[in-house]
Amino acid sequence: MTDQEIIREIDELVDEERQLHEHGVGRGLTPEEHTRLTDVEARIDQLWDLLRRRRAKRRNGGDPDEEKLRDVDTVEHYQQ
DSSP, rough: OOOOHHHHHHHHHHHHHHHHHHHTTTTTTOOHHHHHHHHHHOOOOOHHHHHHHHHHHHHOOOOOOGGOOHHHHHHHOOOO
């Protein structure tokens, strides 16, 4: 997955996230929509994490393609 592909997927997911939020205004989200929103937000976090690590690897002279998507638990519970 290239940086451009990652950014494109992030953009698509951010659009979906916005649509879900807008759809829920005034009525709330269904359980399915809430689950989807949670999944979308987690995937966005995973992709940003991957993109940051790819950029860091490149800056340090490494191969960004060595970086792989980390699981949701790792990304969501990462402490800086």
